[in-house]
Amino acid sequence: MINISYVKKLKNLTLTKKTNHKNLKNNNLTIKMLFLLINILFTDSLQSQQLKSPFYEGIINKNIATLEIKKTLLDLKKKAILEKDSILLTKTLISISAYERSKINYEQAFINAGEALYISKKLKSDLLIAKSNEEFGVLLYMYKQEKEAEKHLTAAHKIFTSLYKKNKLGIKDLYQSNYNLVLLSQLKKDPIGLEKYVSYCDTILNQNHLSKKYNALLNEKRASVFQWNLNYSKALKLLYNSANTLENLPNQDKVFKNFLFIVYGRIANIHHLSANKFLANKFYNKAVTLKDYTGENTFYQYFIYKKYALLLAELNQYAKAYSYEAKSNALGHTYWNPRNQKNSSFISIKNQFKNNLENQKKELNKKQLEVTTIKNKLLQLKVLMLFVVLILLIIITIVFYRVKSLKHEKIEKDSEKLIQIKNKELTYNTLQLIEKERMLTEFSTFLKENYNNTHSKLFLKRIHKNSSTLWEAFNNRFKEQNIGFYEKLQKKIPHLTSADLKLCALIKLNFSGKEMSYLLGISHGSVNVARHRLRKKLKLSKEINLTEFMNTI
Numbered sequence: 001m002i003n004i005s006y007v008k009k010l011k012n013l014t015l016t017k018k019t020n021h022k023n024l025k026n027n028n029l030t031i032k033m034l035f036l037l038i039n040i041l042f043t044d045s046l047q048s049q050q051l052k053s054p055f056y057e058g059i060i061n062k063n064i065a066t067l068e069i070k071k072t073l074l075d076l077k078k079k080a081i082l083e084k085d086s087i088l089l090t091k092t093l094i095s096i097s098a099y100e101r102s103k104i105n106y107e108q109a110f111i112n113a114g115e116a117l118y119i120s121k122k123l124k125s126d127l128l129i130a131k132s133n134e135e136f137g138v139l140l141y142m143y144k145q146e147k148e149a150e151k152h153l154t155a156a157h158k159i160f161t162s163l164y165k166k167n168k169l170g171i172k173d174l175y176q177s178n179y180n181l182v183l184l185s186q187l188k189k190d191p192i193g194l195e196k197y198v199s200y201c202d203t204i205l206n207q208n209h210l211s212k213k214y215n216a217l218l219n220e221k222r223a224s225v226f227q228w229n230l231n232y233s234k235a236l237k238l239l240y241n242s243a244n245t246l247e248n249l250p251n252q253d254k255v256f257k258n259f260l261f262i263v264y265g266r267i268a269n270i271h272h273l274s275a276n277k278f279l280a281n282k283f284y285n286k287a288v289t290l291k292d293y294t295g296e297n298t299f300y301q302y303f304i305y306k307k308y309a310l311l312l313a314e315l316n317q318y319a320k321a322y323s324y325e326a327k328s329n330a331l332g333h334t335y336w337n338p339r340n341q342k343n344s345s346f347i348s349i350k351n352q353f354k355n356n357l358e359n360q361k362k363e364l365n366k367k368q369l370e371v372t373t374i375k376n377k378l379l380q381l382k383v384l385m386l387f388v389v390l391i392l393l394i395i396i397t398i399v400f401y402r403v404k405s406l407k408h409e410k411i412e413k414d415s416e417k418l419i420q421i422k423n424k425e426l427t428y429n430t431l432q433l434i435e436k437e438r439m440l441t442e443f444s445t446f447l448k449e450n451y452n453n454t455h456s457k458l459f460l461k462r463i464h465k466n467s468s469t470l471w472e473a474f475n476n477r478f479k480e481q482n483i484g485f486y487e488k489l490q491k492k493i494p495h496l497t498s499a500d501l502k503l504c505a506l507i508k509l510n511f512s513g514k515e516m517s518y519l520l521g522i523s524h525g526s527v528n529v530a531r532h533r534l535r536k537k538l539k540l541s542k543e544i545n546l547t548e549f550m551n552t553i
Contacts (some may be wrong), residue, residue, distance in 0.1 A: 026320035049298060050217055050259060051138055052176060057131075059389040069099055090128045094135050100138060104298050109139055117522050127169070130159035134180065141180075142299060146188055153180050175204045175214075182221050191225045198222060213256050216245040220263055232270050239267045254293040261290045261297045265304045272311055281315065284308040288324070302331040332517050426481060427509045430474050430519070438518065470517055471502075478505050493538055500537065503530050508550035 055062045060072050073096045080089035100109035107115055113136040120128035131547035137152030160177040163169035179202045185193035198218050205214050219238040226235035243263045266281035287304050305328035312321035447456045479486070485508070486501055498503070499520075506516045513527045520527065531546065540549060 050179065050255070051101070052098055052135070053102065053255070053294070056097045056098065057095050059088070059091050059095060061176070067184065070096075073099060076296050086119055086123050087125065090120050090123065090125075090132065091153060093119070094131055097135050097139070097239060102294055102296065106139065110136075113139055127163060129164070130156040130177075133159075138180065141184055141187060144187065146184070149187075150184055153177075153184055156353070157181060169209050171204060175201060175210075178204065179217075182218070186221055186224050189224075189228060191228060194225060201523065213245060213249060213253070216242040216263075217259060220259075220266060221267065227266075227270060232274050236267065239263055239270070243267065258290075258293045258297065261287050261292065261304070264290070265300065268304075269307055269313075271409065272307065277311060277315060280311055284311060297330065302328050305331070343445070394438055426474070426477050427511065430509075430511075430515075474503070474519065475505070478509075482508070485553060492553065499530065500534055503527075503534055504550055504553075507531070507534075507546055509553075510547050524527075 054060065054069055054073065059076060060069065060210065063115070064072060074093055077096065078090065080092055081551075082087075093112045097109045097113040097116065100106070100112065112157075113132065117129075117132035117136050120132040123129075133152040133156035137149045137156060140149035140152060155179045157180070160169055160174055164342070166176045178197050182194060182197040182201060185191075185197060198221050201214070201218055204210070204216075219242040223235040223238040223242075226232070226238070246257055246263060251257070264283045264287035268280045268287060268378045271277075271280035271283065284307065285303065288301075288308060292301070305324040308326060309321045309323075309325040312324065354456070361471065387504045444460050447460055482505075485505070489501065489504055490496055503516065504521060507518060513524050515526045516527045522530075535546065538546075540546065
């Protein structure tokens with residue numbers, strides 16, 4: 001609003017200068033106030049830059065005619081598409097963006113940089129992703145989109161640094177990446193960031209013995225910190241050093257000499273702020289008479305023309321002031337006015353690219369969600385299969401051990417049955433022997449009573465000897481058929497006597513009291529007493545059958 005009002009007033013004053021000189025003088029104060037306000041608004045708007053050119057990727061010859069650059073790059077793009085060479089296509093798109101940027105065609109620059117960024121991400125090439133981010137970030141920087149520019153430039157710088165550490169990147173790319181962050185810090189008026197990245201650039205220059213002309217660019221950046229701190233003398237010292245270095249470069253070094261426009265503008269601006277209008281006028285004039293070889297100075301011409309117009313108005317050179325104000329407004333309308341068809345299309349393309357990236361991200365998220373769902377289902381299936389297998393293994397194990405247990409039980413039962421059979425046989429045989437023993441005893445008594453002679457005594461002695469081995473024969477066979485019976489019994493009920501053990505064996509085989517008395521050589525009553533004492537030692541109640549208890553051992 002201030003600029004429009006000022007232009008109208010200045011135009012009217014210029015047209016009526018000869019006929020209304022008195023009115024012009026009366027309005028000087030008003031105009032100067034307006035110029036001062038505009039000057040405050042645009043102070044430090046100027047930011048200097050040295051950016052990558054269309055030749056940087058090395059896919060086109062540096063000696064190619066200027067008019068052939070775009071055609072050659074478009075031919076390379078067609079070739080890359082036909083040959084499905086995504087790497088060449090990405091490099092070409094970055095180079096086309098750099099070319100369109102130098103020609104102030106930001107609409108096409110954004111289209112190509114955005115496409116390069118999209119393809120590089122699909123390629124998953126770290127180097128191309130970094131370069132695409134860098135080019136896109138530079139475009140955003142030039143439109144003063146600080147946050148977006150920082151996002152892309154820092155992403156690129158992170159990759160460049162990583163690749164350099166792995167010896168996969170040249171020092172030139174690393175230097176340029178640091179320099180881009182110097183530019184961004186200057187735009188943000190961030191002295192800490194600026195000094196940090198200038199220091200990195202300095203280190204790279206010193207370690208690699210690069211030309212001093214790079215220092216001319218860095219000095220211009222350092223001057224910003226002093227200017228922000230209102231230390232104009234130190235700022236000017238650095239800027240004069242930069243100017244001197246650049247002025248002495250050969251004319252062939254157009255890229256660096258082109259930077260003089262920025263340096264002269266900075267010197268003029270500081271002199272203007274210091275109220276040294278003579279030197280301010282001198283350096284503004286030097287700046288505006290320079291030719292722009294690279295096209296990078298267009299944005300800064302807007303600010304320089306604006307500031308120069310303010311100074312000229314203060315010097316009462318209104319016609320000349322109006323001329324530069326008109327040039328500045330023309331540039332502003334062309335490149336900053338959102339109502340301009342070209343700029344509105346740029347904004348829509350930038351937004352469209354952003355939407356495309358967001359849609360791509362949504363699509364990727366959707367696919368990742370689908371993949372995750374499939375993975376989860378597969379995992380669930382694997383877990384289910386594992387669970388089924390585990391259950392089957394458990395069932396098989398249970399069945400195996402059950403079969404084994406049943407088999408063992410069967411063997412034990414068969415063994416018990418066999419033992420029972422053998423024990424029955426042992427009982428039967430023992431009873432027969434007892435019967436024979438009883439008959440022999442009766443016969444011995446008869447012989448003693450009726451035939452007490454030498455022959456009878458010898459016969460009785462033989463009978464007695466045979467009868468004394470009856471228990472031993474029984475006991476040996478019992479232990480063979482009931483292995484471990486005595487040991488188990490003694491383990492369960494310690495302190496059992498040998499007589500107790502004999503009684504337990506006979507009880508197990510269900511011998512009667514009379515049979516026991518005969519085998520043990522004691523009376524029937526003594527057998528009953530022995531059984532009663534054994535019950536006490538075993539601590540058995542009356543309800544428990546002694547024979548059944550012995551069969552559990």
